[in-house]
Amino acid sequence: MSGHEPSQPGSHTFDYKHVGGRFLGLVALAIVAYALVGFGAISNKEQFAFSYLFAFFFFFTICMGGLFWQLVHHAVDAEWSVVVRRQMENLASLLIVMGVLFIPLIFVAPTLWTWMSIDPAHNIVLGEKSAYLNDWFFWIRASFYFSFFTIASLWLRSNSIKQDAEGAAKYTIWNRKITFASLPFFAVCLTFAAIDWLMGLDFLWFSTMWGVYIFAGTALSSLCVIVLIITALRNVGYFKNVISMEHYHIMGKLMLAFTIFWAYIGFSQYMLIWYANIPEETTYYLRRNTETWQIMSTAMVVGHFFVPFALLLFNFGKKRPGFLCGMALWILSMHLLDMYVIVLPALHKAGVQIHWLDVACLVAIGCTLACVFLKRLGSAPLWPLRDPRLAKSIALKN
Amino acid sequence: MNAVGNTNAPIYGVAAEFQCARDLYHAAEKIRDAGFEKWDVFSPFPIHGMDEAMGLKRSILGKLVFLGGLTGFLTAITMEFGTSSFLYPLIVAGKPTNLFTVPAFFPVMFELTILLSAFTAVFGMLILNGLPRLNHQLFNWDRFKKVTEDKFFVAIEARDQKFSTRSVSDFLESLGATNITTIHGD
Numbered sequence: 001m002s003g004h005e006p007s008q009p010g011s012h013t014f015d016y017k018h019v020g021g022r023f024l025g026l027v028a029l030a031i032v033a034y035a036l037v038g039f040g041a042i043s044n045k046e047q048f049a050f051s052y053l054f055a056f057f058f059f060f061t062i063c064m065g066g067l068f069w070q071l072v073h074h075a076v077d078a079e080w081s082v083v084v085r086r087q088m089e090n091l092a093s094l095l096i097v098m099g100v101l102f103i104p105l106i107f108v109a110p111t112l113w114t115w116m117s118i119d120p121a122h123n124i125v126l127g128e129k130s131a132y133l134n135d136w137f138f139w140i141r142a143s144f145y146f147s148f149f150t151i152a153s154l155w156l157r158s159n160s161i162k163q164d165a166e167g168a169a170k171y172t173i174w175n176r177k178i179t180f181a182s183l184p185f186f187a188v189c190l191t192f193a194a195i196d197w198l199m200g201l202d203f204l205w206f207s208t209m210w211g212v213y214i215f216a217g218t219a220l221s222s223l224c225v226i227v228l229i230i231t232a233l234r235n236v237g238y239f240k241n242v243i244s245m246e247h248y249h250i251m252g253k254l255m256l257a258f259t260i261f262w263a264y265i266g267f268s269q270y271m272l273i274w275y276a277n278i279p280e281e282t283t284y285y286l287r288r289n290t291e292t293w294q295i296m297s298t299a300m301v302v303g304h305f306f307v308p309f310a311l312l313l314f315n316f317g318k319k320r321p322g323f324l325c326g327m328a329l330w331i332l333s334m335h336l337l338d339m340y341v342i343v344l345p346a347l348h349k350a351g352v353q354i355h356w357l358d359v360a361c362l363v364a365i366g367c368t369l370a371c372v373f374l375k376r377l378g379s380a381p382l383w384p385l386r387d388p389r390l391a392k393s394i395a396l397k398n
Numbered sequence: 399m400n401a402v403g404n405t406n407a408p409i410y411g412v413a414a415e416f417q418c419a420r421d422l423y424h425a426a427e428k429i430r431d432a433g434f435e436k437w438d439v440f441s442p443f444p445i446h447g448m449d450e451a452m453g454l455k456r457s458i459l460g461k462l463v464f465l466g467g468l469t470g471f472l473t474a475i476t477m478e479f480g481t482s483s484f485l486y487p488l489i490v491a492g493k494p495t496n497l498f499t500v501p502a503f504f505p506v507m508f509e510l511t512i513l514l515s516a517f518t519a520v521f522g523m524l525i526l527n528g529l530p531r532l533n534h535q536l537f538n539w540d541r542f543k544k545v546t547e548d549k550f551f552v553a554i555e556a557r558d559q560k561f562s563t564r565s566v567s568d569f570l571e572s573l574g575a576t577n578i579t580t581i582h583g584d
Binding site for chain 2 (some may be wrong): 267270271272275277397
């Protein structure tokens with residue numbers, strides 16, 4: 001950074017004075033939450049298994065979205081997202097933590113994924129599927145997903161940070177190559193992770209749109225988190241003269257686009273199953289459209305699509321960080337509801353039954369990730385300082 | 399000053415040439431500030447920020463597209479519920495023939511909304527631009543062919559309130575334009 005020009009973008013390293021003692025607060029909260037979760041895991045193993053999977057997948061999708069946006073950035077050689085890319089990298093680098101947080105699920109696997117405790121010889125459907133749904137292949141897949149997520153996210157991030165020091169364009173080109181190699185794996189891994197861990201909750205049920213449905217929520221929710229992170233950093237004085245309302249405008253447009261995309265995919269999945277009316281397919285929606293689950297499903301149609309669609313459609317809010325943050329929080333809460341309606345009906349077949357473990361698991365995983373994220377935030381500049389496209393990205397105009 | 403076209407025909411306007419996009423951009427800002435309304439710039443490629451430099455207002459096309467989409471949406475609703483739920487209710491695959499049939503009707507509503515929006519956008523854009531047209535007075539000027547190559551042009555039309563051949567050409571000259579030419583019709 002040179003000199004004293006008036007358009008000096010300000011400090012690019014995160015100062016921990018903005019966090020201060022709150023970091024210890026987060027750690028303490030995480031410890032308390034883990035203690036509660038541990039107690040819950042002993043006293044009510046079934047509830048723990050489902051609550052934990054729900055919380056795990058909620059945060060997993062957000063981190064995966066960080067990887068997705070980064071891959072898109074490199075694949076299309078994007079200009080606008082250079083200034084926000086480091087935060088995507090920070091978010092994606094949490095995937096290694098998600099890999100560690102997956103471990104508790106190993107111990108409750110047969111509770112969650114019932115096919116594990118059923119003999120394929122006694123169940124014709126499972127017998128047909130046993131080439132895919134068998135123990136060792138399941139665990140190999142899971143370890144492959146996490147190896148890939150970790151390698152891709154950390155490699156992209158380390159190249160990006162090296163560029164801050166050296167300024168060589170070769171890192172941009174390298175990252176593009178890594179991206180092209182990663183994109184097919186990303187699509188396959190996210191799809192099959194969604195199939196293994198969520199669709200596998202009921203091994204009799206299947207939907208061919210499952211992967212893309214989960215992906216739609218992934219991209220949308222993580223974009224919301226990026227908006228929140230950027231705004232939080234701006235509010236304490238970073239990104240001055242780096243991120244302008246033009247960047248917010250683009251993120252707002254993408255939020256609208258992915259709100260529509262989520263609804264498009266969600267509706268397509270629902271409509272095909274509803275119209276064909278095949279018993280083995282309708283079980284999923286039957287449970288979620290009866291009893292008190294019906295309220296949740298209906299709330300999601302209104303809250304996850306109609307409300308954000310109507311509010312984001314017009315131009316007035318997309319250039320206002322406050323408005324966009326409100327929308328981001330709203331969409332994130334809807335994404336949480338989405339995950340809840342996916343996971344928990346598998347346990348509470350009779351209707352909604354919110355348990356304190358749902359909250360405890362969310363707090364435990366959320367605080368862990370927040371702590372690691374804060375460490376990541378300070379370990380590298382807040383935006384790629386010497387990216388070849390930085391100047392153009394800063395001067396962005398819609 | 400040169401004149402092209404049929405000099406007995408009415409004047410279309412005065413056009414002038416610039417050598418680079420930056421000159422054209424700054425000229426556009428000054429023409430805008432001088433209060434001209436019927437004028438345009440021409441360049442081999444889109445110039446970012448030119449709409450602002452020219453002082454162009456937001457197009458009404460967006461509102462037209464909304465109306466087009468609304469028409470498609472309402473058409474779909476009328477045709478679907480009108481026929482399938484009221485005039486001749488048909489029970490298909492045990493599905494109800496009332497408001498709850500809506501999932502089956504969504505695809506048509508969606509497609510018709512998109513279709514009429516797209517039509518309005520494309521044809522509305524053509525109409526607002528006065529296209530298609532067979533010829534334009536500016537083509538009477540040979541140098542104007544360079545507009546698809548490496549030259550940049552401004553044309554101030556005679557129908558502008560502030561237009562007079564002499565003052566406009568002096569004004570353009572003061573902006574650093576070259577080859578200032580009066581364009582006549584055919």
